[in-house]
Amino acid sequence: MNGRRAFSELVPAKDSYTRVILSGAATSRSEVAAESKDPYFTRNASKDSPVPRGFLLLLLCLALLAAAAYAQGGGELRFCLRNEPKTFDPLLVDDDSSLSIRYLTGGVLVRANRKTQQLEPELAESWRLSKDGKQITFKLRHGVLFSDGTPFSADDVAYTMQRLMDPNLHSSTGDAFRSGTGAVTTLKLGPDQITVIFPAPIVELDALFDQVAIMSAHSPKKEGAVLGPFLVAEYKAGSSVLLKRNPNYWKKDAHGHRLPYLDSIHLDIQPNRDVEMLRFKRGELDLINVLDSDYFDKLASTSPQLVHDAGASLDADFLWFNQVASAPIPPYKRAWFRSTNFRRAVSEAINRADLSRIVYNGHAQPAVGPVSPANKFWFNSRLHPEAHNPDAALKRLQADGFHLQDGTLKDKDGNAVEFSIVTNASSKPRERMAVLMQEDLGKIGIKVNVVTLDFPSLLERISQKFNYEAAILGFRNVDLDPSGQMNIWLSSAENHAWNPQQKSPETAWEAEIDKLMRAQASASDPKKRKQSFDRVQEIVYEQAPFIYLVNQDALSAVSTSVEGANPVILHPQTFWNAERLTLNANTRASR
Amino acid sequence: MNAARKLACVVLLAVCAVSLAADWLAPSGYAKQFREVPSSPPSRQHLLGTDEIGRDRFARVLYGTRISLVLAPAAALVSTLLAALVGGLAGYLGGIWLRIATSFTDLFLSLPWLFLLIAVRALLPLNVSPLSSVLITFFILGLLGWAASARVLSASADSLRNSDFVLQAQASGLHGPRLFFVHVLPNLKPILYAQFWISIPVFILSEANLGILGLGVAEPLPSWGSLLRELEGLVSFREEPWRLVPLVLLIVVLTSFQLVLSNNEEVTA
Amino acid sequence: MNDGSLLSAQVTVRYPGKPPVLRGVTLEIAPGEIMGLVGQSGSGKSTLALAVLGLLGRQRATVEGRIWFQDTDLVAMRERDLRALRGRSLSLVLQSPLASLNPALRVRTQLKEAWRAHANGTSADCDAAIRAAMTSVSLPADEDFLRKHASQLSVGQAQRVLIAMAVLHRPALLIADEATSALDVITQSEILQLFARLNRETGMSILYISHDLPSVAEICQRIAILHEGEIVESGPTAQIFAAPRHPYTRRLMSSLPHLPTRTGEPSAAQAAAAK
Helix, strand or coil: CHHHHHHHHHCCCCCCCCCEEEECCCCCCHHHHCCCCCCCCCCCCCCCCCCCHHHHHHHHHHHHHHHHHHHHCCCEEEEEECCCCCCCCHHHCCCHHHHHHHHHHCCECEEECCCCCCEEECCEEEEEECCCCCEEEEEECCCCECCCCCECCHHHHHHHHHHHCCHHHCCHHHHCCCCCCCCCEEEEEECCEEEEECCCCCCCHHHHHHHCECCCCCCCCHHHCCCCCEEEEEEECCCEEEEEECCCCCCECCCCCECCCCCEEEEEECCCHHHHHHHHHCCCCCEECCCCHHHHHHHHHHCHHHEEEEEEEEEEEEEEECCCCCCCCCHHHHHHHCCHHHHHHHHHHCCHHHHHHHHCCCCEEECCCCCCCCCCCCCCCCCCCCCCCHHHHHHHHHHCCCEEECCEEECCCCCECEEEEEEECCCHHHHHHHHHHHHHHHCCCCEEEEEEECHHHHHHHHHHHCCCCEEEEEEEECCCCHHHHHHHHCCCCCCCCCCCCCCCCCCHHHHHHHHHHHHHHHCCCHHHHHHHHHHHHHHHHHHCCEEEEEEEEEEEEECCCEECCCCCCCCCCCCCCHHHCEECHHHHHHC | CCHHHHHHHHHHHHHHHHHHCHHHHCCCCCCCECCCCCCCCCCCCCCCCECCCCEEHHHHHHHHHHHHHHHHHHHHHHHHHHHHHHHHHHHHHCHHHHHHHHHHHHHHHHCCHHHHHHHHHHHCCCCCCHHHHHHHHHHHHHHHCHHHHHHHHHHHHHHHHCCHHHHHHHHCCCCHHHHHHHHHHHHHHHHHHHHHHHHHHHHHHHHHHHHHHCCCCCCCCCCHHHHHHHHHHCCCCCCCHHHHHHHHHHHHHHHHHHHHHHHHHHHHC | CCCCCCEEEEEEEECCCCCCCEEEEEEEECCCCEEEEECCCCCCHHHHHHHHHCCCHHHCCEEEEEEEECCEECCCCCHHHHHHHECCCEEEECCCHHHHCCCCCEHHHHHHHHHHCCCCCCHHHHHHHHHHHHHHCCCCCCHHHHCCEHHHCCHHHHHHHHHHHHHCCCCCEEEEECCCCCCCHHHHHHHHHHHHHHHHHHCCEEEEEECCHHHHHHHCCEEEEEECCEEEEEEEHHHHHHCCCCHHHHHHHHCCCCCHHHCCHHHHHHHHHHC
16 A cells, blocks of 8 residues: 555664654545554543533433343444454554554553543553652452453453563564663553553553553453453454343443443454445444544535534644755755745645635645644643734745746846645546635745656655655644654654754754754653644744644444444544444334 | 537537636636635536535636647547557568567556656656646656557557558559558547547546546646546535536536547548 | 470469469460460469569569570569669559559559659650550540549549559560459450550560459460369360360369350461461
8 A cells, every 4th residue: 555655665664753644635534544552641631621511411311211222232333444454462552444444342441531632441440650660550340350251360460561572473563662772671560450560651651541442361262362341253244243242241331331332343444434334324234433524515415414523633734844965956956945034925825714714625624833732731832823814924025035027926146936845646636726816825925836656656756756846745643742753853853854864853843853853852851742742833833834724524324223323533533432333223223 | 511520519619618718707716715615505706506615616717628628639639649640550561560569558558657657746846737737647647648548559450451452552563651641640630530530538538537646637726537536425416416517517528428439430432 | 495485384373381273384485475374263264374473572472493484484583673673664454443443543653653663754754654545445535534543533544554564564464363353344354455455566475364264365366274283184275175185174164154155266266376
């Protein structure tokens, strides 16, 4: 797959900061989906989100309904996986489909709540981090059984950690824990207490455990014995995966009923989106987890009750200029691209509101910077999307010696300002944004040529040959924590797209970003980390090496037969609360 | 001249005239974005509605017609002439020449075009004005389209080579290029015509596909190819029938061309 | 090149990998003579005609021996020089008139091309030559006729056009390869008369190749009988008819239809030959 190859070209596979993905295709996320890793979270939510009273009432109703549903059996939920799951071993998960299955079947010590973005106790009733950030101690839940009846204890945590950190396993989940050389050890303090000790401090250590599904040390069924709400009952390669309710799942609802409500989940393996949409419309599927905006609007035009726009996601598209010193472009153009005023002027000349309204039919928000406003804790709320202001843009340009002459912008040496924007041909939204910007920039006398390329050629140009002037691409942000963005912001990084792999920072502001990024990575105090990363966001805003355009919304579709759905922006958008989903009585009767 | 042919002539003249008069007839430029009304249905301001980014569809059809109507036939002409030269000559010369040409044609047809086109794109500069992009695109199409036609032509030329009238012409002292151009080529005309007409719609659509490699007609210039490509996402023809206009226009123009030319052929052949 | 004959051939022709088609065939044609070459299909008649014109290269045939024509050896001649002879001194009329005319061209174009192959002149010169040739074959030389395509001509007209083309440059030798075989009886006799007349009026020699003995007898002074690639018998028409020596010739004679009206035909032919 293009995306995969391209991705591995850009980011070394064993790099622990590989949580940001150059996204080739906004319209076909599955191209890059295989590379996504679990998002992880912070327990340090800035503030609890206020819960409206109506919402409580709704919850109550749902709980009642759920109770009723439980009494009758919850039925079978159906949706699609876009690709074949590559593994059922929870410690080897590396692709979207396996990730979804792990989410539904695996039991974890702590869980990041996908809605609140905060950590919640799961198999661990509580946990404690040591001051030096090297140790974490869990107090485990009592009386929990694996799906096959084997009891759960500290042995299982020790076994799981030992297996996870085994270098021969090559687990990318394990990579996130590899902070320094030396072995990871576990210390059992009792049957329900265990400490995990790492050789070096790890930032956001507890949040990383959201991805570690605990395996049984004693069960002969190996990964077949699970602690999550569902278990894999049947797998037909290339066709489907059937998950059944885990009868031993520990969690209960407010009324003391055992979760999950659903009897089973039927997952079809179906890469074709048209087929997925057709089957959804026929009522054969209950969910579409990730929906493109044009599908969204088609569906919304006939059945508005089925579609959900969860608001801005973490993904962003942006424009950047080639600032590479050795790039094969005319020196006077490089001088423009290296001018802060020039970049900021271009940023100001772009009408972001039009981009999101016209290109995404409103299913996108003007973007601010590297952190989406959807990332509640890390977003720097002092920043706002650059306002559309061509006059201010012209003033900025004049400060650098640019001037308008017969409607054409010329630099101080009289060169007419003209550049090309490359983007990938497979993304219609990016092409359309480019055409809109072509006109926006035309209004301040800049001539833009839009060139769409196939993704591999595009990546070759921007990451190897540096034979381009400006490009539009996106990073698919799967990570809330800024550590995941180290591979973009460090001036030595490969994904430092505008001028990658610098020996030493070429500008003062890049040097400052380097310093701040390192500071946030080594600090353990979340407040200090946030301070550093807030400043990074401000520098990026001021210097505009990436001119952020829009954050696309997280769009999904949920059938009316599903009760309790509450789609969010984080994976797994529609079924993050799968254990509390039910199907309504009519649907159950008809299946 | 029968009624159908007359009608076809009128249609063609009308289409040409209208597209040439686009500067006066179009309510706005093909690139002007009416951002307040993207994807709007037909109205008095926008006879065919607007596209996804608010450009007037009527204006885009007019200008797109102008571009495709001139350049697709030009490209078809280039490729057909190349085919006539390579295929016709090889078939006529026969023997080793025919074998060389056949293997060359087969090789040409089996080349991984996608990669070659990517290489072509890599060689061209990124800053190409939309107008040059159009010329480059159709030139490439013309250069690449000859091989399939050449195959057909070499087979026919091969059979002509052994015909009595070529022998008779040789016995009359004709030889070389004169013999080829006077006696062989005119007899390939019906096949050439057919290849020419088949190429035009193929080129119009290929142009749209070249856009994927950054080689097509560059934004914001419209072409039939890019207008047809917009039909990909069409949900229901019944709901938005006006969006079919480019397709209908393509069919009407090609049919008319064929009517006008097939009659000519009967007279000359 | 010996005794003042126009054409004197002694050739062996073989196609690659096969026994020779013509084995030591000798043929002599005197100036102003109509020579008949008779043989079954496949006996090598057409090969001989093409060998004389040097048009066997296409079939990759090899010609051994000598073909003296107007004191030059055609076998040894370069293609370039041969081209100068074809259509000017040596011309050919083929069997199927409609197939031998280019379907894509008008009569005039066809004749014009043939004329231009050997003449440089104004279009008036060309028109005059065409008109003369057309008249000599008793075809209308008007614009309407000259604008026609082959498909608009009758078979007889087409054959006359081909003959007109062949006599355009007043060749010394015209080779008619089965030129009348595809025609109906009446047209056939008209064309035969035309050949006889052209021979009489212009003095050009004709090599008249046919499988049809009676038609050969009608206009030829001498006849050669070709059988399985060899000339088995040749001599004046009357002599051959009166006393065929070779068994094949005798078989050929006996296979002639004995219609009441045809009785005594040989003598009539003899009479014609004597004229």
